[in-house]
Amino acid sequence: MTRSTPPSWSSRSIAAGWQHQFFYLAVRLGGRRLAYAWTYPVVAYYLLFRPRLRARTRHYLRRRFPNHVGFRAFRDSFRLSLSFAQALVDRARAGILGPECLAVRFDGIQALRELLDQGRGLILMGAHVGCWQAAMSGLNRLQVPTHLLMQRDQGDVDRHYHEHLGGEPPYRIIDPNGFLGGAVEIVQALGRGEIVSVMGDRIFGHDENHLELPFLGEPAAFPVGAYKIAATTGAPVAVLFSRKTAPDAYALDLARVIRVPRIRDRRLEALRPFALEFVESLETYVQAHPYQFYNFHDMWNTPK
Amino acid sequence: MTFKEKVKQTLVEELNLEDVSPEDIDDDAPLFGEGLGLDSLDAVELVVIIQKHFGVVIADMEQGRAAFQSVNALCDFIQERNPQ
Numbered sequence: 010m011t012r013s014t015p016p017s018w019s020s021r022s023i024a025a026g027w028q029h030q031f032f033y034l035a036v037r038l039g040g041r042r043l044a045y046a047w048t049y050p051v052v053a054y055y056l057l058f059r060p061r062l063r064a065r066t067r068h069y070l071r072r073r074f075p076n077h078v079g080f081r082a083f084r085d086s087f088r089l090s091l092s093f094a095q096a097l098v099d100r101a102r103a104g105i106l107g108p109e110c111l112a113v114r115f116d117g118i119q120a121l122r123e124l125l126d127q128g129r130g131l132i133l134m135g136a137h138v139g140c141w142q143a144a145m146s147g148l149n150r151l152q153v154p155t156h157l158l159m160q161r162d163q164g165d166v167d168r169h170y171h172e173h174l175g176g177e178p179p180y181r182i183i184d185p186n187g188f189l190g191g192a193v194e195i196v197q198a199l200g201r202g203e204i205v206s207v208m209g210d211r212i213f214g215h216d217e218n219h220l221e222l223p224f225l226g227e228p229a230a231f232p233v234g235a236y237k238i239a240a241t242t243g244a245p246v247a248v249l250f251s252r253k254t255a256p257d258a259y260a261l262d263l264a265r266v267i268r269v270p271r272i273r274d275r276r277l278e279a280l281r282p283f284a285l286e287f288v289e290s291l292e293t294y295v296q297a298h299p300y301q302f303y304n305f306h307d308m309w310n311t312p313k
Numbered sequence: 314m315t316f317k318e319k320v321k322q323t324l325v326e327e328l329n330l331e332d333v334s335p336e337d338i339d340d341d342a343p344l345f346g347e348g349l350g351l352d353s354l355d356a357v358e359l360v361v362i363i364q365k366h367f368g369v370v371i372a373d374m375e376q377g378r379a380a381f382q383s384v385n386a387l388c389d390f391i392q393e394r395n396p397q
Contacts, residue, residue: 189345192356193377197370218354237354241361273329275355 032098036105041098041256048094056086065305066090072225072309073299085300092300096140096253108146110257115147117263121247124266125153129243130199132235134267136210136291137303139251140259145179147261148204155180155204158191180206190234199242207235209248209287210304220281222288225295229288229308236283239269246283248290252298264290317388320367324384327362328355340385348383356381363387369394 028051035044056063066086070077077085102110124131133148133155135141148155157180181198183191183205195205212219212232221228239246246267254260267286272279295302314322321335328351342348344359351359359381360371369391371377380390 188374188378189356189381190353191374192353193360193371193374196357196360197372200364217352234354234357238357241357275329275331 029101033101033105036098036101040106041102041110044098044102045095045256048091048098052087052090052094056083056090062090068307068309069225069295069302069304072227073295073302075226088300089302092253093303096301096303099140099253099259103140103146108149111140111146112255112258113147113251113261114254114258115150115261117247117249117261118147118150120263120266121148121151124245124247125151125202125204127245128202129245130202131204132199132239132244132246133204133206134209134235134246134248134287135206136208136250136294138291138294138298138301139253141251145206147259149179151204153202153204154198155206156183156194156198157181158183158185158195158205158207160185192238195238196242199238199244205238205244208232209235209284210291210308211306218277220277220284222281222284224288224292224308227309231284231288231308233277233280233284236267236269236280237272239267239283240272240280243271246287248287250290250294252294252301262294264294316392317384320388320391321384323362323366324349324359327366328358338384341383343383344381344387363391367391367395 032044032047035047039046063083063086066089067082070082070085070089074082074085099111121131131153145155159182183194183198185191187194198205210231212230218234218237219230219232222231223229224231235246238244246269248264248267250262250264251259252262265286267283269280269283291302317340318335321338324330324338325333325335330349333349338349345351345353345356356377360377363369363371363380371380371390376390380387
């Protein structure tokens with residue numbers, strides 16, 4: 010929410026504008042196959058000649074695969090980076106070719122409907138896994154206005170999928186760097202019974218509102234603002250992860266529902282049990298899908 | 314009890330502000346940051362408290378920016394929309 014310390018990450022793409030345009034053109038000309046084919050040399054170039062970028066994959070990978078060194082560690086970085094590049098291609102495909110180019114399976118739609126029927130709105134908590142924006146198309150069936158807490162850095166050249174066609178986004182964007190981190194908009198949206206989508210694995214905005222929680226064996230920083238909002242408004246928190254299941258297919262998994270009771274204690278520590286539920290879900294995900302976790306900043310070393 | 318005192322007491326009780334009494338709150342001091350020292354998480358509660366206790370909806374960021382300047386601003390905001 011309002012920032013008091015320097016951000017520990019940037020949403021800005023590492024690639025230049027023309028490089029993104031190149032991939033957008035590849036999608037238009039040759040679809041997935043051509044665009045995917047280009048991801049291999051591009052990822053190899055970045056990993057071989059831009060060691061700082063490879064280092065960014067290691068924050069997570071050396072904790073997920075502590076025994077992998079040398080070639081195995083390099084291979085992990087390659088697989089993770091390739092998977093990320095192809096997720097970005099998928100995001101562009103969804104925007105350029107239409108969301109229907111990706112099959113999104115979601116078995117939890119009825120469970121989300123039942124949560125929405127409680128009339129307190131719904132906090133959808135995701136993470137930087139799979140292809141979140143492409144998978145959002147799977148939520149269209151709910152036909153409930155959706156708000157997305159999303160930060161855009163100035164100068165970011167990579168387009169979100171709705172930006173390719175120049176139309177209205179399928180969700181309303183709340184800027185976490187707005188006044189009081191968009192708190193007013195979030196509360197009102199939930200009060201109307203709508204959906205507010207947040208990321209549970211990255212601190213943005215008010216860097217002070219986070220807790221250190223055990224993730225892959227070491228304390229890592231996770232934001233806790235959403236749990237406070239849930240406690241205040243009574244909205245349930247649905248933990249929803251997307252994952253790639255085939256070249257043209259994603260699945261959305263409702264990992265768990267976190268219910269936060271009214272809490273009188275103002276200390277962030279009071280929110281720890283609920284944040285831990287999310288972290289447990291995320292850890293289960295990365296154990297099962299280690300190359301689909303795209304948090305490239307050092308969440309184990311954040312501002313205290 | 315004046316309306317302003319009631320607002321201050323509600324803030325102290327509902328936000329569970331420890332070591333702060335209604336008399337300690339300066340009428341013109343900012344509610345957030347320097348002043349009362351509330352943060353963005355408190356803002357979430359504040360929006361709900363004002364709606365619940367005073368029947369006034371803070372619809373958007375601009376309204377919030379004006380209302381949360383100080384206790385005086387908050388009282389004016391509430392009374393303009395719901396004179397009791």
